[in-house]
Amino acid sequence: MAATALAGAVEAAPPPPVYLAAGPGADPMRNAGYTTAAYLLFFATLGAVLWRSRRRQRAIEARLGRLERALADAPRAAPAAAGGAHPLVRAAGHD
Amino acid sequence: MLTHRTRPPLAIPALALAAAGLMPATLYWTFFRAPFEATMGAAQKIFYLHVPAAMAMYAGALACTLGSAIYLYNQSERADAVARAGAEMALFFGAMGVAGGSLWGKAAWGAYWSWEPRTLSTVLQLALYAAYLTLRDFAGDGEAERKFAAALGVLAAANVPIISYSVKKWGGNHPGGIIEGGGRGLGHVDMKIAFWLGVAAMVTLAAGLIATRARLHLGAGRLAHAEGRALELGLLGDEA
Numbered sequence: 001m002a003a004t005a006l007a008g009a010v011e012a013a014p015p016p017p018v019y020l021a022a023g024p025g026a027d028p029m030r031n032a033g034y035t036t037a038a039y040l041l042f043f044a045t046l047g048a049v050l051w052r053s054r055r056r057q058r059a060i061e062a063r064l065g066r067l068e069r070a071l072a073d074a075p076r077a078a079p080a081a082a083g084g085a086h087p088l089v090r091a092a093g094h095d
Numbered sequence: 096m097l098t099h100r101t102r103p104p105l106a107i108p109a110l111a112l113a114a115a116g117l118m119p120a121t122l123y124w125t126f127f128r129a130p131f132e133a134t135m136g137a138a139q140k141i142f143y144l145h146v147p148a149a150m151a152m153y154a155g156a157l158a159c160t161l162g163s164a165i166y167l168y169n170q171s172e173r174a175d176a177v178a179r180a181g182a183e184m185a186l187f188f189g190a191m192g193v194a195g196g197s198l199w200g201k202a203a204w205g206a207y208w209s210w211e212p213r214t215l216s217t218v219l220q221l222a223l224y225a226a227y228l229t230l231r232d233f234a235g236d237g238e239a240e241r242k243f244a245a246a247l248g249v250l251a252a253a254n255v256p257i258i259s260y261s262v263k264k265w266g267g268n269h270p271g272g273i274i275e276g277g278g279r280g281l282g283h284v285d286m287k288i289a290f291w292l293g294v295a296a297m298v299t300l301a302a303g304l305i306a307t308r309a310r311l312h313l314g315a316g317r318l319a320h321a322e323g324r325a326l327e328l329g330l331l332g333d334e335a
Contacts, residue, residue, distance in 0.1 A: 028131035031138035031202035038195040
């Protein structure tokens, strides 16, 4: 019944389909594995891109914060001792 | 606390919110509303991912081209960051489009790969963006390198119309005319809704990711600048 109605709707749709036609297939779920693989691949890769971007953004912000704080404090602090990093930078954990 | 959190520009959460709304709607329409195609069955559902991903690739290519052109004109850091982010997203969405197409090709044509013009020209486009990003990652970050990459970013756009017209000019297995013909090939209204929702979701997602990655590159540039200043002041010592 539904298939007949669907086929009727497709026939009534102007202009007629040229490539993709909606309708009842003999086995609509055949090749569903390829569809599942395509969508899983997309969302898994998207998740990885988002996760890496977020992690890198946080790392940049943390390091930039430490560095800018050290730079802002630099005029008030003593110059670095020969052969060593500025004490404030060491305190900030810059690596 | 020594961390330095900056609030993202309003566009990023707005685009993320829009994409978060559009993506489930696309999946719902794709899998629960759009009917199965008569001859390919479930494999045709890849269409609602494959073509929108290709359109998102075009969005990334546009960002890369415009950003590169603006950088060549005025050496704007922001334009450079947008160009780089655009290339990344063109590569990501293009690769997803090709991978989805390959899986669909296996189901519909019986082969993962076919030496046909649209597939080949798309892979060539991905190779151009891979070259651009390799240049950005490994050739240094000086003005000369940036200008060279920007020129490549502009030149890469020349291949986009070749991808678009390859089906018409050279034929091949790949179908054409579905979009140019106003979606006539999609025989059911729910197929059209699923498709256009997919396009909106994917292009919105691409725009959000471009903005996010551009912000990240700008932050990395600021960090490099701060490290340079710290080195000049002797703050980093031998650690740099």
